[in-house]
Amino acid sequence: MKRSIGLAVALLVAAVVFSGLASAADKPLVGLITKTNTNPYFVTMKKGAQKEAKKLGINLRTYAGRYDGDNQSQVRAIENLISAGADGILITPNDPEAIVPTIRKARDAGIFVIALDTRLNPADAADATFATNNFKAGVKIGKWARAMLGDKAKDAHIAMLDLHKNQPTVGVQRDQGFLKGFGIEINDPNFIGDENDDRIVGHDVTAGNPQGGRRAAENLLQRNHNTNVMYSINEPAAAGAYQALKSFGLTDQVLLVAIDGSCAGVRNVKAGRLDATSMQFPLRMAKKGMKAMAEYIKTGEKPVSGFVNTGTKLVTKTPVETVDSISPEKGLKLCWGQ
Incomplete structure (x- = not known):
């Protein structure tokens, strides 16, 4: 009897876990890559993006550099998202020039890329930028x-x-x-x-x-x-x-x-x-960026391009x-x- 109960509980847990995984797999995948997880500015941006992603039904994976200026961690994050078949990437680049070759790989793979807070160099290496002027x-x-x-x-x-x-x-x-x-x-x-x-x-x-x-x-x-x-x-x-x-x-x-x-x-x-x-308004950047991602995923059309000033x-x-x-x-x- 105890073994039967134990087996039933195990099956129930497995079903819940599988259901959660399946649910996540059914949602479009977007990556958010911030400069660090320690600066309150980027912590705020991350929380805002997570909240908006939940409202929009998007599976958001978050990554960050180990320190401000850490380009290599951001390169690895983009490569992981390309391998995972992500639909979009939002990034605050630590090195706006050095990251560009990897950004181009993502766009060549059909990923919609939006820069937040910091423009890439050149700026048109991203599909769009939401940032302070x-x-x-x-x-x-x-x-x-x-x-x-x-x-x-x-x-x-x-x-x-x-x-x-x-x-x-x-x-x-x-x-x-x-x-x-x-x-x-x-x-x-x-x-x-x-x-x-x-x-x-x-x-x-x-x-x-x-x-x-x-x-x-x-x-x-x-x-x-x-x-x-x-x-x-x-x-x-x-x-x-x-x-x-x-x-x-x-x-x-x-x-x-x-x-x-x-x-x-x-x-x-x-x-x-x-x-x-x-x-500045990092929550505004995150919200606008996630909404643009949702629109792209829904229609297949890029809803925005170039620089969007989020105000000061x-x-x-x-x-x-x-x-x-x-x-x-x-x-x-x-x-x-x-």
């Missing part, structure tokens, strides 16, 4: 910082905290946008560091995390103690930079600006640990006439993450 996001914080300094802007000392030495497109666009907004002549807008303006203290890289932000800020502050403007590629790096400013006793001297718009970042603006941030808003406690902005209180109603 990172250059314009940089321009906003650059204009704001210039307006805050007023006449003193002509004698500014600017520290630039960038992303990686390989200069991914998102990092280049934000950096160059900031400098353009501040009124500094940029030479090649696709390259960081070729400017000829003495106001730039220097560029250093952060890997987009607090530890890298603190290290880069310390390096540049040691180079020039008169630094009064500090640009950061994102809010995690800016959080590290703030700790460096605090240790140097320069929090009141330096305007610290960034791009992200996380709830943690907006709280830092409210608390005075960050002076302004350009808010400047968040600061100190508005200026030349740049539209919102308060931290309003920003907390629009922000993402914890």
